[in-house]
Amino acid sequence: MGIARKFYSRWQNWFGLFIIIAFVLTAIFAPLLSPKHLETQEIPVQSYLRVPQPPGPGKPLGTLPDQSSVFDALVWGTRDALKFGVGVTAIVFLFGTLIGTLAAFFGGRVNKLLMWITDSFLAFPIIAGVVFFNQLNNTMLLNLLRETEFAGLPLDFIENSGVLESLSPLLSPLMKLNPAALAFILFMWMPYARVMNASVTRLKHVEFVLAAKTSGVKNFRVMSHHLIPNSLTPVLVMAAKDVGALVVLQTTFSFIGLGHPTPWAITLLSGRDWIFSPKGIVTYWWVFLPVTIALILFGIGWNLLGDGLIEAMNPRSTQD
Amino acid sequence: MSILRRFTFSILRSVLTLLLITLTLYATVMLTPPETLASLYMPRRTSPRMTEEMYQTMLDDMIDKYHLDDPFPVQYYYWARKLLEGNWGYSPNLQEDVFTGLVRRAPATLELTFYAMLIYFPLGLLSGVIAGTRKKGVADRLFRMTAFVATSLTPMILAIIMMVVFYITLRWFAPGRLGTTYALMVSAEGYKAYTGFVTIDGLLNQNPALSLDALRHLAMPALTLAFAQWAMLGRITRASIIEENEKDYIIAGRAKGLRERTLAWRYALGNAAAPVLTHSILSAASLMTNVFVVELIFNYPGLSTVGVKSLAFIPDAPSAVGFAIYSTVIVLILTTFLDFLKVVIDPRFREST
Numbered sequence: 001m002g003i004a005r006k007f008y009s010r011w012q013n014w015f016g017l018f019i020i021i022a023f024v025l026t027a028i029f030a031p032l033l034s035p036k037h038l039e040t041q042e043i044p045v046q047s048y049l050r051v052p053q054p055p056g057p058g059k060p061l062g063t064l065p066d067q068s069s070v071f072d073a074l075v076w077g078t079r080d081a082l083k084f085g086v087g088v089t090a091i092v093f094l095f096g097t098l099i100g101t102l103a104a105f106f107g108g109r110v111n112k113l114l115m116w117i118t119d120s121f122l123a124f125p126i127i128a129g130v131v132f133f134n135q136l137n138n139t140m141l142l143n144l145l146r147e148t149e150f151a152g153l154p155l156d157f158i159e160n161s162g163v164l165e166s167l168s169p170l171l172s173p174l175m176k177l178n179p180a181a182l183a184f185i186l187f188m189w190m191p192y193a194r195v196m197n198a199s200v201t202r203l204k205h206v207e208f209v210l211a212a213k214t215s216g217v218k219n220f221r222v223m224s225h226h227l228i229p230n231s232l233t234p235v236l237v238m239a240a241k242d243v244g245a246l247v248v249l250q251t252t253f254s255f256i257g258l259g260h261p262t263p264w265a266i267t268l269l270s271g272r273d274w275i276f277s278p279k280g281i282v283t284y285w286w287v288f289l290p291v292t293i294a295l296i297l298f299g300i301g302w303n304l305l306g307d308g309l310i311e312a313m314n315p316r317s318t319q320d
Numbered sequence: 321m322s323i324l325r326r327f328t329f330s331i332l333r334s335v336l337t338l339l340l341i342t343l344t345l346y347a348t349v350m351l352t353p354p355e356t357l358a359s360l361y362m363p364r365r366t367s368p369r370m371t372e373e374m375y376q377t378m379l380d381d382m383i384d385k386y387h388l389d390d391p392f393p394v395q396y397y398y399w400a401r402k403l404l405e406g407n408w409g410y411s412p413n414l415q416e417d418v419f420t421g422l423v424r425r426a427p428a429t430l431e432l433t434f435y436a437m438l439i440y441f442p443l444g445l446l447s448g449v450i451a452g453t454r455k456k457g458v459a460d461r462l463f464r465m466t467a468f469v470a471t472s473l474t475p476m477i478l479a480i481i482m483m484v485v486f487y488i489t490l491r492w493f494a495p496g497r498l499g500t501t502y503a504l505m506v507s508a509e510g511y512k513a514y515t516g517f518v519t520i521d522g523l524l525n526q527n528p529a530l531s532l533d534a535l536r537h538l539a540m541p542a543l544t545l546a547f548a549q550w551a552m553l554g555r556i557t558r559a560s561i562i563e564e565n566e567k568d569y570i571i572a573g574r575a576k577g578l579r580e581r582t583l584a585w586r587y588a589l590g591n592a593a594a595p596v597l598t599h600s601i602l603s604a605a606s607l608m609t610n611v612f613v614v615e616l617i618f619n620y621p622g623l624s625t626v627g628v629k630s631l632a633f634i635p636d637a638p639s640a641v642g643f644a645i646y647s648t649v650i651v652l653i654l655t656t657f658l659d660f661l662k663v664v665i666d667p668r669f670r671e672s673t
Contacts, residue, residue: 116336117340119337120336120337120340120341121341122602122605123334123337123341123604123605123648123651123652123655124341124605124644124648124651125605125606125608125609125612125647125648125651126605126606126609127608127609127612127613127624127627127647128627128643128644128647128648129644131627131628131630131631131640131643131644132345132348132640132641132643132644134631134640135630135631135635135636135637135640136348136349136351136352136637136640138631138635139352139356139635139637140351140352140356142635143352143353143355143356248474248476251476252474252475252476252613253613255476255617256613256616256617256628257616257628257631258628258631268476268480272480275480275484276483276484276487276488277488278488278489279489280484280488281484288480292477292480295474295477296472296473296474296477299471299472299474300472303471303472
């Protein structure tokens with residue numbers, strides 16, 4: 001059975017694909033789905049009302065305590081989630097795959113050294129990396145601010161006041177730098193390197209690669225035309241699963257106050273006090289449920305896609 | 321290779337790993353100006369009335385004293401020596417020495433990790449073996465279903481639901497580490513912290529009520545953590561049991577008339593343990609991350625406090641760096657232990673390198 005037919009023959013794969021496509025479409029058409037986003041952000045309606053409002057006309061999923069629409073956060077958060085997930089995964093994927101392939105191709109001492117470095121990085125908890133880069137970023141920002149008249153003011157105040165561009169040219173990019181993304185890129189490539197390394201090492205001694213080498217094909221071409229394409233499957237599966245996992249992890253970190261706030265995490269955070277009251281989760285369901293479901297579906301969608309790919313591409317797997 | 325040699329080798333490996341990680345960390349810190357580096361050595365906060373010039377001269381002194389303008393290897397050497405001496409810098413946000421702060425909070429984190437492991441390790445192995453031996457049976461389907469839910473329900477969402485159900489509604493469990501009255505008992509005179517684990521110390525101090533209260537606070541974070549880890553461990557166990565079950569020695573055993581239970585628990589699991597432990601070793605760091613996440617969500621005062629508080633108000637490089645190094649050390653101790661366990665359980669690892 002062909003890979004595509006095998007893939008499409010299971011309903012779980014259809015479900016996963018459907019979820020992902022739905023998220024992608026939401027992200028693309030975000031301006032159409034909730035066009036009022038920018039206006040509502042600037043003019044908080046009835047700001048004296050500090051109670052989350054239930055769904056009603058103009059606010060399809062109700063509002064948060066600060067009267068911003070949950071629906072807006074949901075729709076625009078999809079954009080952020082996809083950008084972060086796909087972007088970071090792509091970089092991690094490229095980096096890890098490259099290291100793994102190079103190490104396996106050269107073999108011997110190089111392989112041992114590179115794989116040792118890979119294993120060493122595996123011992124580093126990612127949360128410490130997020131804290132570390134957050135700290136580094138803050139320190140650099142404050143150092144840059146020290147020479148301006150804004151010295152001593154809190155960072156988020158400066159960020160919101162819109163004077164960034166007039167200050168040091170370095171400030172704005174530093175503010176926008178996402179410490180979580182940086183930490184993920186630095187400490188999440190290892191599994192890719194390991195898996196890629198294992199499959200390339202196995203492939204290296206297979207006849208068609210040896211044939212290519214003996215007929216004088218250049219190293220780079222052997223790698224790019226024979227080794228990499230033939231060992232990509234397992235890492236691709238990992239990447240598919242990682243997109244979901246990274247977004248879930250980022251939202252979690254954002255929820256506990258590490259890294260940049262994402263719309264989904266903000267919704268959960270600002271609704272938290274209303275959920276944590278007697279019967280709060282029943283009364284104020286809209287501050288919790290929509291974002292939770294979105295997050296769970298996001299994780300499940302990519303996970304199902306990954307599982308489906310494994311099943312479909314594994315020649316030994318049988319239909320059950 | 322004998323067990324002893326293998327063990328020494330494993331420890332040596334951990335030390336080298338730590339060396340590489342600290343080198344990387346310090347190289348990254350070096351991207352910042354020497355003033356930040358100086359804060360890694362800053363003593364207990366000097367008088368708040370210190371003027372700008374006094375501060376500047378102090379900084380210059382430090383930059384001079386600790387070679388902060390020198391090339392990387394020299395700087396790293398002096399910094400690493402400080403670390404080994406136990407001088408990890410002073411944290412203005414915690415208002416104490418980073419090392420003391422970390423050591424004081426470590427037992428709380430270890431207690432949580434210990435109880436979570438106590439729950440998920442046996443349960444994960446048990447459900448993995450049961451599901452694996454009855455592939456595609458009812459138990460297997462049930463396990464895969466639950467494990468799928470467990471992994472989809474991320475610790476964060478599970479934690480929120482737990483809080484709502486067990487704390488807000490039922491009032492069974494509570495966040496934090498101890499209730500107010502019990503927290504006073506711990507800090508009172510006459511209380512001896514033998515192990516640092518409040519649940520055990522309570523019993524040793526003849527105060528079972530204290531232990532009970534500690535358990536009441538531990539329940540939610542430990543269960544949240546265990547649920548996610550259980551699913552992962554169970555899946556790995558299931559996969560390796562299924563793989564073992566297709567091997568000749570199991571088929572031979574079955575032909576000989578051994579009972580299925582003996583086959584699964586005495587033979588298959590013994591050989592399936594190696595991949596399970598290998599996976600645990602590789603994911604030890606992510607276990608640590610999960611521990612910290614759960615700690616923070618449930619307001620449990622463990623090591624993660626150091627990391628998060630370092631981001632509070634004042635730039636605080638020492639505690640961020642200290643937090644990173646300390647948690648890496650814990651991960652390395654855990655992996656060394658698991659590696660040792662692997663060798664003890666599985667004789668195959670004693671012969672090859």
